[in-house]
Amino acid sequence: MTLEVTYDYDLFVIGAGSGGVRASRMAAAAGQRVAVAEQQYLGGTCVNVGCVPKKLFVYASHYHEDFTDAAGFGWDVSPPKHNWQRLIENKNQEINRLNGIYLQLLENAGVDIVDGRAEFVDSHTVEVSGKQITAERILIAVGGEPIVPDTPGAEYVITSNEAFYLDACPERVVIIGGGYIAVEFAGIFNGLGVETHLVYRGSQLLRHFDHAVAQFVTDEMTKKGIHIHFNTTIDAFEKNGDGIHCQLSDGSTLIADQAMCAIGRRPLTEKLGLENTKVSIRNSGSIVVDDRFATDDPAIFALGDVIGTPELTPVALAQAMVFVDQQFGEDEREMDYHSIPTAIFSQPNMATVGLSEEAVRAKKLQARVYTSEFRHLKHTLSNNSERVLMKMIVESETDVVLGIHMAGPDAGEIIQGFGVAVKAGLTKSQFDATIGIHPTAAEELVTLRQVNYAIE
Secondary structure: OOOOOOOOEEEEEEOOOHHHHHHHHHHHHOOOOEEEEEOOOOOHHHHHHOHHHHHHHHHHHHHHHHHHHHHHHOOOOOOOOOOHHHHHHHHHHHHHHHHHHHHHHHHHHOOEEEEOOEEEEEOOEEEEOOEEEEEEEEEEOOOEEEOOOOOOOHHHEEOHHHHOOOOOOOOEEEEEOOOHHHHHHHHHHHHOOOEEEEEOOOOOOOOOOOHHHHHHHHHHHHHOOOEEEOOOOEEEEEEEOOEEEEEEOOOOEEEEOEEEEOOOEEEOOOOOOHHHOOOOEOOOOOEOOOOOOEOOOOOEEEOHHHHOOOOOHHHHHHHHHHHHHHHHOOOOOOOOOOOOOEEEOOOOOEEEEEOOHHHHHHOOOOEEEEEEEEEOOOHHHHOOOOEEEEEEEEEOOOOEEEEEEEEOOOHHHHHHHHHHHHHOOOEHHHHHOOOOOOOOOHHHHHOOOOOOEEEO
16 A cells, blocks of 8 residues: 655745746746745745846936937926936836735635745755645746956955945946947946946847847947957956056956846856765756656756746746646646847847757858848937947848847837737748838838848
C-alpha cells in the first residue's frame, strides 16, 4: 500500500514579479492551492526599478525638448526649471499604487502571500523566515539584478536600482555600458540637463540590434549632447571632494557627481539553496529548463529572467500563462520566441520586430532592404534637427517581411502594431495593399517602394 503524500500547497512560487504574480493568480484561478514568497516588493523589477519608473523618467526628461519645440508653434515658454524631488515623490506614489494593485490581485485570487526569502530545503520544501513550507510543485521566478564589476572603488558606483531613488539630480554623470539600460539612462540624464558621459568598452552601442539603426540612434544621441567614449573602460573609481574620479583606460579622468554601472544583469539564483535540489545552472547563473519550464528536478520549474530567455516583462507574462496551461489546464499552449517586438526608450526611441540585417546575413537568406530617413512633420516648424529612420527587410523568394526596425518618436507604439503583421508572416505586397493613415510617420511602412539594396 502506497501512502499519498500531502503538501501544504499545490504550487509554491518564489518571486512575486511579473511572471510569478501571473503564474500564481492563474494557477489559483484553475483551482490550485497557491502561495507566493517575496522578499522585497510586489511587482518585481519592472514595476519598482525597471520598465515603469524608467518610462516615467523618459517622459520627464523629454519635456525639455517639447518646451523648446513649442516656440515654433507660437508658444512663448519661460525658461523651464525641473524639480527632481517632485518627480521622485510622484513616481513613488505611482509605484505604491501599483504595489497595492498587485497585492489586491493576489488576495482576490486566493493566493497566500509569504513575506521573506525562500530557500530550498529539498525538492518539495522551502524555508521562509524559519518556517518550512511544502508544495507538490515549486516555481522559481526570482528574476535578476544589475551586475557591478569588481573594479577598485566600485562601492561608489550606483546601478539603475539606486538611480530611481537619488536624493538629488546630479550635475555630472558617467554611465558605464552600451546596452539598452545604459543608453536609456544616458538619454534620461541628458534630457534633465545633466552633463552625461557614456563609457563603453566596445565600438557599437546596442550591438544586439540592427547595426544601421543602432548607429542612427547613436548619432542622434551625440547630436543631443551626450558624450560617448567608445573602446574605453574604467580602471578605477576614486571619491574626492569635487566628486567621483573615473580613471579611464586611455589615461584620462572624468569627474562626476554620480557614476552608474549598466553593463548587464544576472539571474538571482545565489542563496536559493539549489544545491539541495537537482536543478542545473549555467555558468551565467541561469537555470536550465526544457520547453515546459521543467528543471532537472521533476518537482521544480522556472521561468522569466532567470532561465536565459529574452529578459522582457511580456515574455515572462506569456511564459506564466503557458506554464499554468501546461500544468493545470488543457496543455495546449507552448512558448514561441519568434518575432518578439521590443523597444528601447532611448531618445529618439528605437523599436524592432523580426530579424536584423545581421541575422538575415548570418542565416544566408536573400532579401531586399527598404529604408527611409526623413524629418518628422512636427519638426518642420520646431526646427529640431532630430530625424526618423525606418527599415524593412523582405525575403526575396517569398516576399515575406522578415524584420521591421525604426528609430524615431513613438517607435515602440508603432512597431507594436506592425509586430502583429510580422508575426502573421505577411508579405510586402500585403503591406503595399494597405492604405496608410495620413499624415503619420507610420504610413511610411506601407508606402516603401524603392529597394535600397539587396542581401545576396
